Amino acid sequence: xxxxxxxxxxxxxxxxxxxxxxxxxxxxxxxxxxxxxxxxxxxxxxxxxxxxxxxxxxxxxxxxxxxxxxxxxxxxxxxxxxxxxxxxxxxxxxxxxxxxxxxxxxxxxxxxxxxxxxxxxxxxxxxxxxxxxxxxxxxxxxxxxxxxxxxxxxxxxxxxxxxxxxxxxxxxxxxxxxxxxxxxxxxxxxxxxxxxxxxxxxxxxxxxxxxxxxxxxxxxxxxxxxxxxxxxxxxxxxxxxxxxxxxxxxxxxxxxxxxxxxxxxxxxxxxxxxxxxxxxxxxxxxxxxxxxxxxxxxxxxxxxxxxxxxxxxxxxxxxxxxxxxxxxxxxxxxx
Numbered sequence: 538x539x540x541x542x543x544x545x546x547x548x549x550x551x552x553x554x555x556x557x558x559x560x561x562x563x564x565x566x567x568x569x570x571x572x573x574x575x576x577x578x579x580x581x582x583x584x585x586x587x588x589x590x591x592x593x594x595x596x597x598x599x600x601x602x603x604x605x606x607x608x609x610x611x612x613x614x615x616x617x618x619x620x621x622x623x624x625x626x627x628x629x630x631x632x633x634x635x636x637x638x639x640x641x642x643x644x645x646x647x648x649x650x651x652x653x654x655x656x657x658x659x660x661x662x663x664x665x666x667x668x669x670x671x672x673x674x675x676x677x678x679x680x681x682x683x684x685x686x687x688x689x690x691x692x693x694x695x696x697x698x699x700x701x702x703x704x705x706x707x708x709x710x711x712x713x714x715x716x717x718x719x720x721x722x723x724x725x726x727x728x729x730x731x732x733x734x735x736x737x738x739x740x741x742x743x744x745x746x747x748x749x750x751x752x753x754x755x756x757x758x759x760x761x762x763x764x765x766x767x768x769x770x771x772x773x774x775x776x777x778x779x780x781x782x783x784x785x786x787x788x789x790x791x792x793x794x795x796x797x798x799x800x801x802x803x804x805x806x807x808x809x810x811x812x813x814x815x816x817x818x819x820x821x822x823x824x825x826x827x828x829x830x831x832x833x834x835x836x837x838x839x840x841x842x843x844x845x846x847x848x849x850x851x852x853x854x855x856x857x858x859x860x861x862x863x864x865x866x867x868x869x870x871x872x
Contacts, residue, residue: 538575538841538842538844538845539575539576539585539586539589539590540556540557540560540575540590541585541586541588541589541630541631542554542556542557542588543557543588543589543590543591544588545586545587545588545642545643546587546643548596549596550581550587550591551577551578551581551584551589551590551591551592551593551594551597552590552591552596552597552600553590553597553600553601553603553604554600557574557590557600557604558603558604558607561574561604561607561608562604562607562608562611563848564613564844564848564851565607565608565611565612565613566611566848566865566868567848567849567850567851567852568849568851568852568855568862568863568864569613569844569850569851570613570614570851571613571614571616571690572608572613572614572615572616573616573617573618573690573692573745573839574590574601574604574615574616574617574618574688575589575590575618576589576590576618576620576622576694576699577589577590577591577592577617577618577619577620577679578590578591578592578593578620578621578622579591579592579593579619579620579621579672579675579676579678579679580593580621580671580672580675581593581645582626582627582645582647582648583620583621583622583623583626583672583675583700584622584626585620585622585625585626585628585699586626586627586628586629586630586638587627587638587642587643587644588630589622592617592619592679592682592683592686593675593678593679593682597682598682598685598686599686601617601683601686601687601688602685602686602687605686605687605688606687609687611865612863614689614690615687615688615689615690616688616689616690616691616692616743616745617683617686617688617690617691617692618691618692618693618694618747619676619679619680619683619691619692619693619694619734620693620694620699620700621672621675621676621694621699621700621701622647622699622700623647623648623649623650623661623698623699623700623701623702623703624647624648624649624653624654624655624658624659624661624698624700624703624709625647625655625658625697625698625699625703626645626647626648626659627639627644627645627646627647627658627659628658629642636657637657637658637659644659646659646661646662647659647661647662648661648662648663648664648668648700649661649662649663649664649700649703649709650663650664650700650703650704650709650710650711650712650716650717650726651663651709651710651711651712651717653709653711655698655709655786655788656788656789657788663712666714666715666716669716669726669729672700672726672730673726673729673730673733674733676693676730676733676734677733677734677736677737680733680734680737680738681737683738684737684738684739684742689742689743690742690743690744690745691734691738691742691743691744691745692744692745692746692747692780693727693730693731693734693744693745693746693747694747695727695730695746695747695748695749696747696748696749696780696782696785697747697749697782697784697785697786698749698784698785698786698787699785700726701726701727701730702748702749702759702785702786703786704716704723704724704725704726704727705723705724705727705759705763705767706723706752706758706759706786706787707723707757707758707759708752708754708757708758708759708786708787709786710723720763720766724767724770727746727767727771728770728771728774731744731746731771731774731775731776732774732775735774735775740775743777743778744775744776744777745776745777745778745779745780745815746771746776746778746779746780747779747780747782748764748767748768748779748780748781748782749782749783749784749785749786750764750781750782750783750799750802750803750805750806751764751783751784751802752784752786752787752790753783753784753787753790753791753792754787754790758786758787759786761802761805764779764781764802764805764806765805765806765809765810768806768810768812768814769810769812771812772810772811772812776812777813778812778813778814778815778836778837779803779806779812779813779814779815780814780815780817780839781799781802781803781806781814781815781816781817781835782799782817782818783799783802783818794818794819795819796819796820796821796825797816797818797819797820797825797829798818798819799816799817799818799819800816800818800820800829800834800835801834803815803816803817803834803835804816804833804834804835807833807834807835807836808833813836813837814835814836814837815835815836815837815838815839816829816834816835816837816838816839817838817839817840817841820838820840820843821840821842821843823850823853823854823857823858824857824858826838826840826854827854827858851863852864
């Protein structure tokens with residue numbers, strides 16, 4: 538749930554602002570158990586927009602530490618999503634048209650597995666093997682900074698058409714080297730990023746991986762079977778839970794959006810591989826979320842848009858489901 542609210546350039550580029558602080562603080566005070574801070578670029582060109590958060594320098598680390606300290610004080614576990622936007626980078630804030638931006642608006646030329654543009658966005662430069670190594674190193678360095686900033690969970694963003702997903706899918710990956718072609722080659726970047734993060738991320742702290750389970754294409758691209766196969770591999774490389782979303786890598790596809798529409802993909806990962814899975818997408822009601830867990834379709838529920846609408850959703854869920862209702866003493870002492 539990116540806020541697109543950081544400074545686009547200068548010393549404050551990618552640094553969390555008061556907006557970010559109040560945004561996450563409100564949801565922690567609202568009783569949320571785990572908060573995963575929005576997609577955060579591991580390098581400047583890895584941001585979706587020039588206004589995204591980043592985690593490649595000390596100023597950014599310090600800004601995020603202010604947030605994690607408050608979250609922990611409210612009993613919330615702080616997590617962060619480390620990301621590289623790849624060919625979908627250098628766009629405007631969504632409310633400004635969600636369009637490609639150039640150097641005159643602090644934009645840049647994005648990179649990808651191949652020189653294949655996402656429709657309507659910049660033509661990316663194909664990453665060299667040296668460039669791929671630099672991306673892997675950047676994820677490692679940002680994971681180290683995340684630990685310094687006080688985060689207790691990392692999620693690697695491998696979904697929604699961003700860099701890792703674009704390598705996974707044959708729809709966007711046209712390479713003929715060790716990072717393209719076969720399934721084993723196309724997942725290579727994902728595995729290398731996971732290994733690099735696990736080198737510096739303590740074994741006792743969870744590592745999550747967000748995946749788009751399908752490109753929703755009639756033929757070709759990334760498929761649910763591929764997702765199950767990837768989960769089996771990532772389990773062996775230290776991933777603790779797969780956050781199962783869909784789409785984002787192919788334009789013009791038909792997606793049957795509705796309540797629980799992505800849950801079956803999480804259920805497949807969980808039930809066919811043994812890897813814990815989280816369900817997402819159009820999950821808005823506490824009883825609905827609880828039923829998914831009770832049915833064994835997922836091990837966790839990750840809520841996005843409903844928490845934007847309702848910062849105290851977790852407190853309502855606890856009340857309606859008979860759990861412990863956590864209320865800050867500043868509010869809770871009043872009759």
